[in-house]
Amino acid sequence: MSTVSARLDSPEGKNPPQPVPRLSLRENLVGLAEMRRDQLAFLVRSVRTHGDIFHMRLGGLPTVMVNHPDYLQHVLVDNHQNYDKDNFLYRATRTVLREGLIANKGGEPWRRHRRIMQPSFSRSSVADFTTNISDLTGDLLRQWEEPAGRGAVVEVTTEIANLALRIVLRALFGVDADDRGRRFERDFLEVNAIAGDFFRFPFPPLSWYSPSRNRLRQLIREMDGFIAYLIDARLARESEKPDLFTLLLNAMDEETGTGLTHEQLANEILAMIIAGYETSSNSISWIFYQLAAYPDIQRRVHDEVDSVLDGRVPTLDDLPRLTYTRMVIDETLRLFTPAWQTMRHAVDDDVIGGYRIPRGTDVYLNLFTFHRHPDFWPDPARFDPERFTPEEIARRPRHVYQPFGSGPRHCLGKHFALTELHIITAMLAQAFHITRPEGQAPVGFAPLITLHPKGGIHLRLHRR
Ligand code: HEM
Numbered sequence: 001m002s003t004v005s006a007r008l009d010s011p012e013g014k015n016p017p018q019p020v021p022r023l024s025l026r027e028n029l030v031g032l033a034e035m036r037r038d039q040l041a042f043l044v045r046s047v048r049t050h051g052d053i054f055h056m057r058l059g060g061l062p063t064v065m066v067n068h069p070d071y072l073q074h075v076l077v078d079n080h081q082n083y084d085k086d087n088f089l090y091r092a093t094r095t096v097l098r099e100g101l102i103a104n105k106g107g108e109p110w111r112r113h114r115r116i117m118q119p120s121f122s123r124s125s126v127a128d129f130t131t132n133i134s135d136l137t138g139d140l141l142r143q144w145e146e147p148a149g150r151g152a153v154v155e156v157t158t159e160i161a162n163l164a165l166r167i168v169l170r171a172l173f174g175v176d177a178d179d180r181g182r183r184f185e186r187d188f189l190e191v192n193a194i195a196g197d198f199f200r201f202p203f204p205p206l207s208w209y210s211p212s213r214n215r216l217r218q219l220i221r222e223m224d225g226f227i228a229y230l231i232d233a234r235l236a237r238e239s240e241k242p243d244l245f246t247l248l249l250n251a252m253d254e255e256t257g258t259g260l261t262h263e264q265l266a267n268e269i270l271a272m273i274i275a276g277y278e279t280s281s282n283s284i285s286w287i288f289y290q291l292a293a294y295p296d297i298q299r300r301v302h303d304e305v306d307s308v309l310d311g312r313v314p315t316l317d318d319l320p321r322l323t324y325t326r327m328v329i330d331e332t333l334r335l336f337t338p339a340w341q342t343m344r345h346a347v348d349d350d351v352i353g354g355y356r357i358p359r360g361t362d363v364y365l366n367l368f369t370f371h372r373h374p375d376f377w378p379d380p381a382r383f384d385p386e387r388f389t390p391e392e393i394a395r396r397p398r399h400v401y402q403p404f405g406s407g408p409r410h411c412l413g414k415h416f417a418l419t420e421l422h423i424i425t426a427m428l429a430q431a432f433h434i435t436r437p438e439g440q441a442p443v444g445f446a447p448l449i450t451l452h453p454k455g456g457i458h459l460r461l462h463r464r
Contacts, residue, residue, distance in 0.1 A: 017356040020055045020064050028057040035059060035200045039447045040368060047369045053355055059202050061088050063343075063364045064357060067373065069399040071352050075344055075363055076407035077399075083344035085409075087362040090343060092198055093449065095206045096191055096220055099264070100271020101412065110409075113268060116251040116260075117412060120172060120244040126415045129171040130316045133423045136166050138313065141431045148461035153437045156288055157456035160424075161185050161281040167420060168276035172244040173269065175233050184226045187219045188274060194219075196448035227270050244272065278450050279338040280417050285457045286336035287329060287425055289443060290383055292434045292459050297385060301325050301429045302464070314426045316419065322426055327385035329421050333403040335383060337367040340451040342405065367403065368451065376400040433462040 023031065023046070034042040035058070043065075046056060052068035066072060075083050084106035093103040101117065104110040119125065140163050147154050162177070165185060169177050177184075194216050204210055234245050248268055252259050260268070291298040301324060305314075308321045319326070342365050350357040357363070372380040376396060377387070386392065404411035411417070428434070437460055446452040 015354060017351045017354055020053055020355045020357070021050060022055040023050065023057070031056060032060055032201075039200055040445055043366055043369050044372070053353060058364060059200050061202060061362070063088075063362045064352075065364045065366065066352060067366065067370055068353070069370075069373075069376070069397055072365055072370065072402070073399045073406070074352055075365065076405060076409070079350060080407045080409070082347050082350050083363065084347055085344065087343045087345035088202070089199065089341070089362075089364075092195055092202070092206060095216070096195065096223075097271045097274060098267040100267040100269075102271045102275045106409075113264075114408075114412065116247060117244065117268070117272070120247060121412050121416055123415060126419050127316050129167075129416065130419060130423060132170045133167050133420050134313050134315075134427065136163055136170065137424050137427045141427060144432070144461055145463065148432060148463050151460065153458050153460055155456045155458050157281070157285045157453055158185070160284045160288075161189075161277065163424070164277040164281035164284065164420070165273070167280075168273055169230070171416070172272060172276065173230060173234055174239045174243050174245065175230055180226055180229060184223060185277075187222050187226075188278065191216065191219050191223070192278070192448040192450060192452075193446075196446075199449070223270065224266065227266050227273075230269065231266065245269070275411075276413055276416070280420055282338040282450055282452055283329075283333060283336070283417070283421055284424055285453050286338075287332045287421065288428065288434060288459060289436075289453065289457045290328070290332050290336075291425075291429070292436045294383065295435075297328060298429070298433070301328060301425070302433070305426045305429045309426065309430065311430070314423050318426075319419065319422050322422060324385065325425055325429070326418075326422060327388040329418070329425060330388040330401075331383060331385045334371045334377075334387070334401060335381075336451060337371055337403045338450050339403070339405070339411070340368045340447065341366045368447075371401065371403075373400065431464060433464050435460045435462065 031042055031046065046054070046065070047067050050056075053064065053066050053071060055062065055064050057063070058065075066075065085103060086105045090103045090105070094105075097103040099105075099109065101110065101113050104113065140159060143159075144154060162182060162185060165181050166177050169175050169181070194212055197212075198206060204213065206213055206216065239246060248260060248265055250259070291301065304322055304324045308318055312318075314322070344363045344365070346357050346359050346361045346363060348359045350359075352363075371377070374380055377400075399406065402410075404414040404417075437458055440458065443457060444454040446454040
């Protein structure tokens, strides 16, 4: 256990809270340059050198980084009332997502919108989505038969992003994405890159007029145009059964008797689409990449889907028996956690693990470094699905693994996402054996607002 986390043992109240240890001016200056070159390397090294809680300048702005499960538990769960999203990371995200659920500052407006949307993500609603997921996945796998037959290399990341977008649009809003969907994906990828750059070096402000800021404004306008088109398309026809769109449209505040304004409706739809397709599509790309990298693991997944499904399309009832496939997914979400960073803002003075957190502090939580904490994950960089056997899970403290966050603002789409990842991985394994192209260099990380595979994942698909 590191010395910093050992401070948790000292009963608070007996020892007065200490100031959070600070990086030196020199370390911060070196860090500023390194952040721009390789943000992940800088963060991994900082955690190794400074332990589980320290004060640093992230992209030049003062932040306290916490990297211990007890500290994350404190901020996200036990004392969540004291931490909102009125911070640097989410202010930048709100430029794009406005007041939609994911970037909403918090408080009553967030609570009300979360309450409205919750029913669309219950287990029974997700069960209704599974046929959409398997139908759309089947379409993509059939398209891949042709390049597979030619032995061609396929860039899977873009195609998977399109699949994930179609799934979320059809499941939640009952609409199909055409070419406009592809344009929306390209726009958002560019937005994600501009926002990721801004997070590493927040100058000039996003509201300024410069080529990249003007481009950002144009991309946001285009994305808003796509949402307006979806709303019109959906209003133009009745849906057979209530979906998220119907819920949002009919949402009524019990106290005021008013519904969502048109702008609020558009913001929620945009936020839900981005939250729903971006992280899932990155996860699926990384899962495919890992299966191709580890032929023995891929063979075990093939054996499992063959014996459980016997050639059938997977249903929700099959998923609990696809246990090894799920372990591969869980381990991929540990090492390639797509929603890899988040931030909170301390509303009032607080103490974390014996350290003083003055009100107004931005607290940075990085799931990339957190899921590699050597005190909880032996040989943390090794990809090993065996970490997720029931025995291993029971052996670890509960909060050391949280790709979907925790506390009241945990991922609303967690069951949706896990069902989607499980079905798509199983169906891919039924159809194809996948390999990496010969001589391909390892794919690096592009740490945007979400964690992307740099340059995309390229694979060879072989019909089984
Ligand atoms: C593998 C896929 C996914 C991962 C790893 C993931 C991860 C996360 C994480 C870590 C958070 C919490 C962020 C924070 O505390 O600051 C979050 C929030 C959220 N996610 Fe996901 N997510 C995934 C897929 C989805 C899907 C498919 C949907 C919807 C269809 C979704 C909707 C949301 C929403 C609406 C929030 C904001 C909740 C709130 O603030 O109340 N996510 N997600």
